[in-house]
Amino acid sequence: MPIDEGLRSELSKSGIFTTTLESIYNWGRKNSVWPLQFGLACCAIEMIATSMARYDLARFGAEVFRPSPRQADLMIVAGTVTKKMAPQVVRLYNQMPEPKYVIAMGACAISGGPFKQGYNVLKGIDRYIPVDVHIPGCPPRPEALLHAFITLQQKIDAQTMRGPNRARHFDPDEPSEFPVPEFGEKDLVPSKNLSVWKPPVILREA
Amino acid sequence: MLPAIDQLKARIESAVPAAKVEIHPNDTPAAQPSLIINREALFEVAHFLRDDPELKFDYASNVTGVDWLDLVTKEKMKVKKVVDGVEKEVEETIEKKRAGYLEVVYHLFSMSLKHGPIILRVRTGNRTDDSNIPSVTPIWRGAEFQEREIYDLYGVKFEGHPDLRRILMWDGYTEHPMRKDYVEPDDYEYEPTPHDDVLAKTKCHWPSMEGTTGR
Numbered sequence: 001m002p003i004d005e006g007l008r009s010e011l012s013k014s015g016i017f018t019t020t021l022e023s024i025y026n027w028g029r030k031n032s033v034w035p036l037q038f039g040l041a042c043c044a045i046e047m048i049a050t051s052m053a054r055y056d057l058a059r060f061g062a063e064v065f066r067p068s069p070r071q072a073d074l075m076i077v078a079g080t081v082t083k084k085m086a087p088q089v090v091r092l093y094n095q096m097p098e099p100k101y102v103i104a105m106g107a108c109a110i111s112g113g114p115f116k117q118g119y120n121v122l123k124g125i126d127r128y129i130p131v132d133v134h135i136p137g138c139p140p141r142p143e144a145l146l147h148a149f150i151t152l153q154q155k156i157d158a159q160t161m162r163g164p165n166r167a168r169h170f171d172p173d174e175p176s177e178f179p180v181p182e183f184g185e186k187d188l189v190p191s192k193n194l195s196v197w198k199p200p201v202i203l204r205e206a
Numbered sequence: 207m208l209p210a211i212d213q214l215k216a217r218i219e220s221a222v223p224a225a226k227v228e229i230h231p232n233d234t235p236a237a238q239p240s241l242i243i244n245r246e247a248l249f250e251v252a253h254f255l256r257d258d259p260e261l262k263f264d265y266a267s268n269v270t271g272v273d274w275l276d277l278v279t280k281e282k283m284k285v286k287k288v289v290d291g292v293e294k295e296v297e298e299t300i301e302k303k304r305a306g307y308l309e310v311v312y313h314l315f316s317m318s319l320k321h322g323p324i325i326l327r328v329r330t331g332n333r334t335d336d337s338n339i340p341s342v343t344p345i346w347r348g349a350e351f352q353e354r355e356i357y358d359l360y361g362v363k364f365e366g367h368p369d370l371r372r373i374l375m376w377d378g379y380t381e382h383p384m385r386k387d388y389v390e391p392d393d394y395e396y397e398p399t400p401h402d403d404v405l406a407k408t409k410c411h412w413p414s415m416e417g418t419t420g421r
Contacts, residue, residue: 084376116397117404119383119390120375183376187391200396 022161029073029099030061030156033149036072036092037065041079043106043139050142060149069095074152076145077131080108080115081122083188087180093129094177098169101156103148104131107138114138127192129178130168208321209260211239218243221258222250230327240311240325248328249340249366255314255324256345263314266346267323269353271360272309273333273385278302306333308362312342312349330362333385341367359384 008018039047051057051065066072069092081089093102104125107113115121125131132155133148140148159167168174178196181188209217215227218241225247230240243251255263279302287296308330315322330337341364343350353364354373361382364370372379381388392407400408 084374119381119388123393123395183378185378185380187393191391191393 023157025161026157026159030153032064033060033062033074033101033152033156034064034066034072035062035074035076036069036096037067038092039078040081040085040089041106041108043078043109046139046142047076047078047105047145050145055142055146057146057149060146060153062149069093070097072096073099074101074103075129076103076105077109077125078105080113081125082120083122084120084183086122086125086128086188087182089125090128090178090180094180098176099167100169101132101152102129103133103135103145103152105135105145105148106140107136110134110136122188124197127197128181130196208324211241211324214324215241217258217261218251218254221254222247225251227251238323238325240327242327242329245328245330245339248326249342249345251326252312252342252345260319262316262319263322263324264346265315265317265322266312266342266349266352267315268311268313269342269349269356270311271356271362271384272311273360274306274309275333275386276306277304279304307331308333308337308360310339310356310362333361337361338363338365340365341370343367358382361385 003018003020011018039045049055051063057063062074069075073096075089075093075096077089093100102125104110108115108121109125110131112118112121112123116123122128126134133151135144135148137144161167161170169176178193179190181190181193183189208214211229215229218225218227224244226244228242230242232238232240255261280299281302282297283300284295285298286293288294289296310328312326312328313323314326328339330339339362341349341353343353343364344366350368351373353362353367354369354371356362357364357367357370358372358374359382371377375381375383383390394407394411397404397408
């Protein structure tokens, strides 16, 4: 049960700090998110710039880019996901331990971008894995990635450990791994995972 | 100094007796003519171009493919005919058919003599079972990946290539996506402002849009 705000401030005036397990757990997680170190295209250059001195992602506790998915909490899909690369991206996601988050960075990662109508590019990584934050832009500026990261921190902060809306990794019914698509004769099989992604419903005026 | 294109043609033909060389003119402002080589003689011609001391084309800058579909052209011709016992000139349209083929284009430069490019074109017999062309990878090592890409995207089979596999698409993929008759998988989802081919696809998936401009 959350503690009453008035009581909390009264207690803090007399030097007693109160908190909940949930808030201290989320506070710890959101300020130490370790991204997976991989880039797919030009967006990766902006991601690298974000992590360097000028934009300094370390201010938000996310400077530890891990070269192994087993040590990472966050997957930044930075760039075009070709159909040949998509199974590897899904496999990397499956190898990350829970809790794990995904930022789809740039027009290609969220929708296929300028290659959407082509034959070799996935029309968005959210066809196969759940995406927490989408960033538009081609490529997005480092400020946009920082904004996405702050949005993700707010999302982590709002997650609960119990209840019907509890975080995904506390729900035993929610899958932690997703099927890796296979190379077919003409396209990936399946071409999308409909349990993760729903086609947009388009309402047009008559 | 690079010799003129007709001199080049003569030198190739005298050095490689099996070569049939045809000058392909270029009417565009670039005015860059090219040489059509018969594919049986390509390997010897390439060897000659690389090793001749006055040519020394030691660098295959670019190897690429072109897909030429079957083409039907109509021409109007004046034909003399006997109409009602009187000889007259009558205009007739004659249909000309040209079978399709695949073409490989080579851009060659000389690094040591600082000249180039010359452009070679080599054509296959047809677009299906007779699509072999000798590989020039043993002559210019840099052609290896470009020939793999042409094999992947156009389906030209290079004889003598050391490692002819797909390079961009995956093994097990059966199509050649840069061919003009390639049909991509029907995975249309949604396009906010469709136009041209995409609009036609949109109308297939959203029949209520028939007769609209797509908005």
